């Protein structure tokens with residue numbers, strides 16, 4: 001099953017992989033025509049009722065595959081107002097080739113021609129709310145007609161995600177839906193066919209620009225880094241990176257022996273010192289209270305060091321915390337056997353992955369099943385870092401191919417934790433991990449041509465915003 005949002009993301013990913021949307025539209029139109037041939041015999045009268053979006057565009061294509069039928073095409077509205085270039089190009093092709101294709105400019109005078117089959121291509125996944133006019137009137141006319149009805153993608157007026165109709169909707173005898181089943185068609189009374197339209201599996205498997213677009217509009221929130229002690233650079237990088245990825249405020253809770261040093265890296269950070277020179281269990285109650293009372297997204301781990309009492313403190317924290325956290329570096333030993341109500345993204349490198357009883361392999365792509373099993377066992381999202389990152393929530397597993405060898409330098413993992421946390425305030429854990437990894441790699445790719453193997457994590461702070469919001473294909 002695929003939701004309308006995810007479908008739009010996958011479609012954009014396919015384009016990025018070299019399969020443009022117009023090609024998908026051609027396949028969709030062909031699939032509609034195949035279904036028409038199963039429903040009515042050559043010579044039958046087929047009436048296509050098309051809207052001005054890509055749902056209509058699919059049906060314009062279908063008309064070209066149905067020359068053995070008596071086809072008429074009705075466009076609801078004026079051709080100049082067709083919403084996308086690819087739908088308009090397919091409309092223009094019909095007109096130039098002298099198909100029976102007419103614009104319905106005055107909907108008051110709409111009359112459905114006598115026909116054997118109506119193709120409902122008014123609205124697909126782009127619908128919001130109840131059908132507006134003229135679509136609502138036309139839907140009633142289609143429902144009153146004697147003809148069989150074949151809906152393109154979803155019956156017009158039906159929400160592809162919920163199956164609900166807020167007003168009148170087309171009652172279809174059959175539906176041809178594209179690429180994958182839509183949740184809103186699960187209870188459809190008629191016949192539903194899923195047509196393969198040539199979207200590569202990689203468009204779903206590899207995180208791509210479509211996934212990025214679907215989350216980057218809505219960012220913000222507060223990030224709370226619990227890090228530092230033996231090291232100071234790691235928490236500072238993670239906290240700054242979260243700001244670059246859209247967080248509004250970034251706090252660092254750190255031992256007072258190093259708080260000044262961490263603050264010294266960046267005036268944008270708010271450092272909250274606690275007594276001592278490293279994290280110990282005494283700090284935990286206060287940290288949990290702060291993080292929960294402000295609904296912060298926590299990053300725990302960067303620069304904490306691996307003293308036993310620090311790992312105990314990280315474990316205590318995660319066992320009592322109930323919010324969102326990215327668990328990185330020195331906090332990862334807390335994960336195996338952890339009992340928590342928190343929602344976690346764990347970001348192990350290859351060594352840490354093996355220590356978590358995950359697979360030990362050079363190419364993580366070869367061990368995606370084992371990473372999926374690990375994520376399922378621990379019940380949290382795992383973002384396994386390597387030359388290609390692999391992300392799994394135990395059910396879904398995705399691969400990220402952005403990034404380069406310059407990013408093997410220290411600190412890029414801290415940036416990743418920061419980007420994921422920056423997204424996690426407004427996005428669910430799995431999407432934050434997938435897109436965070438994609439953006440981190442892209443930020444490095446934007447610099448590789450200048451910095452090569454001399455790339456520094458701190459350089460990448462500059463390119464994270466372009467990797468998030470820029471339109472360049474990195």
Ligand SMILES: NC(=O)C1=CN([C@@H]2O[C@H](COP(=O)(O)OP(=O)(O)OC[C@H]3O[C@@H](n4cnc5c(N)ncnc54)[C@H](O)[C@@H]3O)[C@@H](O)[C@H]2O)[C@@H](O)CC1
Pocket residue numbers: 007008010011024025028051052053054055056057058083084122123124125126127128129130131132133135152153154178197
């Ligand atoms: N996403 C994909 O990968 C593919 C999508 N395709 C087709 O593209 C369709 C989605 O296309 P679009 O995004 O252009 O959307 P639609 O064609 O579903 O509709 C968009 C139009 O409907 C109007 N609209 C929205 N809500 C309305 C309402 N309540 N009453 C009346 N009009 C309303 C909008 O103003 C817009 O002009 C899919 O359903 C499918 O048929 C195919 O071409 C193949 C690939």
Ligand SMILES: [K+]
Pocket residue numbers: 055120121122123124151152153154155156
């Ligand atoms: K439709």
